[in-house]
Amino acid sequence: MVDPDYDLCVIGGGINGAGIARDAAGRGLSVLLVEAGDLASATSSASTKLIHGGLRYLEYFEFGLVRESLKEREILLRAAPHMVWPMEFVLPHDEGQRPVWMIRLGLFLYDHLAGRKKLSGSKAVDLKAHEYGAAIDKRYTEGFVYSDCQTNDARLVVLNALDAVERGAEVLTRTACTKLRCDGDHWNVSLRDLAAGQEWDVRAAMVINAAGPWVRGVLEASDLVYQGVPDVRLVKGSHIVVPRCYDGDQAYIIQQKDKRIVFVIPYENDFTLIGTTEENFEGDPITAQISQDEVLYLCAAYNNAFRGQVTTDDVVWSYSGVRPLFDDGKKNATASSRGYRLYRHKDMQAPMISVFGGKLTTYRHLAEEAVSKALRMAGRPGAAWSAAHALPGGDIDDFEAFMETKSAKYPWLPGDLLQRYGRSYGTRMERFLDGAKSLKDLGAHYGDGIYEAEVVYLVRYEWVREVEDILWRRSKLGLYARPKTIRNLSDALVALTKEVKGHDEKLVGR
Numbered sequence: 001m002v003d004p005d006y007d008l009c010v011i012g013g014g015i016n017g018a019g020i021a022r023d024a025a026g027r028g029l030s031v032l033l034v035e036a037g038d039l040a041s042a043t044s045s046a047s048t049k050l051i052h053g054g055l056r057y058l059e060y061f062e063f064g065l066v067r068e069s070l071k072e073r074e075i076l077l078r079a080a081p082h083m084v085w086p087m088e089f090v091l092p093h094d095e096g097q098r099p100v101w102m103i104r105l106g107l108f109l110y111d112h113l114a115g116r117k118k119l120s121g122s123k124a125v126d127l128k129a130h131e132y133g134a135a136i137d138k139r140y141t142e143g144f145v146y147s148d149c150q151t152n153d154a155r156l157v158v159l160n161a162l163d164a165v166e167r168g169a170e171v172l173t174r175t176a177c178t179k180l181r182c183d184g185d186h187w188n189v190s191l192r193d194l195a196a197g198q199e200w201d202v203r204a205a206m207v208i209n210a211a212g213p214w215v216r217g218v219l220e221a222s223d224l225v226y227q228g229v230p231d232v233r234l235v236k237g238s239h240i241v242v243p244r245c246y247d248g249d250q251a252y253i254i255q256q257k258d259k260r261i262v263f264v265i266p267y268e269n270d271f272t273l274i275g276t277t278e279e280n281f282e283g284d285p286i287t288a289q290i291s292q293d294e295v296l297y298l299c300a301a302y303n304n305a306f307r308g309q310v311t312t313d314d315v316v317w318s319y320s321g322v323r324p325l326f327d328d329g330k331k332n333a334t335a336s337s338r339g340y341r342l343y344r345h346k347d348m349q350a351p352m353i354s355v356f357g358g359k360l361t362t363y364r365h366l367a368e369e370a371v372s373k374a375l376r377m378a379g380r381p382g383a384a385w386s387a388a389h390a391l392p393g394g395d396i397d398d399f400e401a402f403m404e405t406k407s408a409k410y411p412w413l414p415g416d417l418l419q420r421y422g423r424s425y426g427t428r429m430e431r432f433l434d435g436a437k438s439l440k441d442l443g444a445h446y447g448d449g450i451y452e453a454e455v456v457y458l459v460r461y462e463w464v465r466e467v468e469d470i471l472w473r474r475s476k477l478g479l480y481a482r483p484k485t486i487r488n489l490s491d492a493l494v495a496l497t498k499e500v501k502g503h504d505e506k507l508v509g510r
C-alpha cells in the first residue's frame with residue numbers, strides 16, 4: 001500500500017471536470033485537476049451559452065433529460081444569479097413548421113416537467129401586435145414565448161475551478177495527463193507541463209476522465225480501451241456573431257426546413273449570436289473551424305426569418321465547438337442524445353470513471369453523480385452538497401438590487417463597466433474594487449475599459465497566462481478590443497504574471 005498524493009485526479013478543465021473537482025473538494029477529498037490548455041479552452045467555451053431544458057429534446061421523448069435540465073436551471077439560477085440570467089425566447093410559427101398543437105403540448109410539458117419557481121410560464125403571442133413581432137418577417141402572425149436562461153459558459157467553468165480551489169483542490173492548467181497506469185490500489189498519473197516541458201508522476205486513489213472530446217484519446221494513450229468502453233460521437237457546431245440586429249432582450253428560436261432549429265440571441269450588449277449548425281466531425285477537435293457553408297447556412301436561416309438581412313461581411317466573429325456525445329448509434333446527429341453516461345472501469349482495482357456526453361446545463365448533477373459513483377467504488381462515504389451552495393460571487397439574492405447598491409458605492413464607474421464587472425464577478429468584484437475612489441485607483445488603463453486591477457485579479461485568481469485567456473474566455477472583450485489595447489495588455493501580462501507570482505510566493509514564505 002502506498003499513500004497516494006491525492007484522493008482524486010480529474011482530467012480535463014471543461015465544465016464537467018471543473019464541476020467534478022468542485023464537488024469532490026467540497027466532500028473533503030484532496031483533488032488535483034489537470035487541464036491541457038486553458039480552463040474552458042475546448043467545447044465549454046464554444047456552446048450556445050444557454051442553461052436550458054432543451055425544448056426540442058421533447059420531440060425525441062427525452063423527458064428525463066429535459067426534467068433534469070430544468071431542475072438544474074433552477075439550481076444554477078440560485079447558485080450564480082450573476083452568471084445565469086433569465087431570457088425570453090420567441091418561437092414564431094408559420095405553416096410548414098411543426099403543428100401548433102405539438103408546440104402547445106411541448107411548451108405545456110416544458111412549463112410543468114420540473115418545479116419552476118423563478119421563470120415565467122410560456123404563452124401564445126400575436127406577433128402582428130406584439131413588439132416581439134417587429135423584427136421578424138411579416139408572414140409570422142402568431143408565435144409563442146417561453147423562458148430559459150443565458151450564461152457565460154467559459155466563466156461558469158472558472159467559477160467552478162475557483163470554488164474547487166477554495167475548498168482545497170489544486171488546479172494545474174497547461175498540464176496534460178499523458179498516461180494512466182493502475183498500480184494496485186492507486187493510479188500513477190503521468191503529467192506534462194506543456195509550457196515548461198517538465199514531466200512528472202502523481203499518485204491518485206481515484207481518477208475521473210472528463211476530457212470531453214478527448215475522453216477516448218486519454219484511454220487510448222493508456223491502453224484502457226477494451227470491450228464495453230463506450231464510443232464517443234463527435235459533432236461540430238458553429239456560431240456566428242454579427243452586430244446587434246434587432247431591439248430588445250428577447251431571443252428567437254427559428255425552425256428550419258431541415259427540422260433543425262437555429263437560435264438568434266442578444267449577445268454582449270452590442271451583438272447578436274446566431275447558431276448552431278450540426279455536422280459529424282473527424283480529426284482533432286481543437287482544429288474545428290466554421291466552414292463557409294456553415295456561415296451561409298446561418299446567414300440564410302436569419303435572413304429567411306427576419307426583416308433585416310445579414311451577409312457574410314457582417315460576421316465579426318465565429319466559433320466552433322465539438323460535442324462529445326455518447327454514441328447511442330443514432331444515424332442523425334440532431335437525434336443523438338444530449339444525456340451523459342458515466343462509465344465505470346470495473347476491471348481496475350483503483351476506481352476510475354470516464355465521462356461521455358452531457359450538457360453545460362447538467363454539469364452540476366453530472367459532477368455529483370460522478371463523485372458519488374467513484375466514492376461508492378472506493379467504498380468511501382461522502383454526502384452530496386453542491387445543490388444548495390452558491391458559486392463564487394453568486395451570494396446575491398436579487399441581481400438588480402445588488403447592482404443598485406454597487407452603483408451607489410462606485411458612482412464614478414461608467415455604467416457599462418460596472419455592469420460588466422457585476423455580471424462577470426458578482427460579489428467578487430470587491431476583490432479588486434474595494435477601497436477604490438476613482439478610475440485612477442484601478443491602475444493602468446490598457447484601453448477599451450480594461451484596467452490593471454481587474455487583470456491582476458485574473459492573473460492571481462483565475463489562471464490567466466495569455467492574452468487570449470482574457471479576451472476570449474474570462475471575458476469576450478476580444479469583440480471590442482482594438483489592436484493597441486491588445487498590445488498593451490500583452491506587454492502588461494508578461495510583467496504582471498511575474499510580479500503576482502513573486503508577490504504570492506513571498507506571502508506564503510516560499
Ligand SMILES: Cc1cc2nc3c(=O)[nH]c(=O)nc-3n(C[C@H](O)[C@H](O)[C@H](O)COP(=O)(O)OP(=O)(O)OC[C@H]3O[C@@H](n4cnc5c(N)ncnc54)[C@H](O)[C@@H]3O)c2cc1C
Binds near residue numbers: 040
Ligand atoms: C455548438 C455547441 C453548442 C452547445 N450549446 C449548449 C448549450 O447552449 N447549453 C448546454 O447546456 N450545452 C450546450 N452544449 C454542450 C456543452 O457545451 C458540452 O456538453 C460541454 O461543454 C462539455 O464539457 P466537457 O467538460 O465535457 O468538455 P470540454 O469543455 O471539451 O473539456 C474537456 C477538457 O479536457 C481537456 N483535455 C483533453 N485531454 C486532456 C489531457 N490529456 N490532459 C488534460 N486535459 C485534457 C481539454 O483541453 C478540454 O479543456 C453545446 C455544445 C456545442 C458543441
